[in-house]
Amino acid sequence: MSAVGQRAGYALTGPALDAGQREVLAQALADAITYRNPTGLCTGCKDSPAGICDDHAADLDLTDAYVALAAELGIEVAQ
DSSP: OOGGGGSTTOOOOSOOOOHHHHHHHHHHHHHHHHHHSOOSOOHHHHHOTTSSOHHHHHHHHHHHHHHHHHHHTTOOOOO
């Protein structure tokens, strides 16, 4: 099994993605990253000692996860 399928908690099964599927997944991940990337500070961010509210911090954690997944799958995403 490749390194991609060795991560704890899941196993990759089934056929590998073809070039068209990889392109669609790359676009979906890029869209998700763009959607989750905070575009400005909210009042919660301004009031937070960390400079970011819990919701925006969670969004940034998700974007990190999307980028990590793309890297694991060998997919380059525009950020």
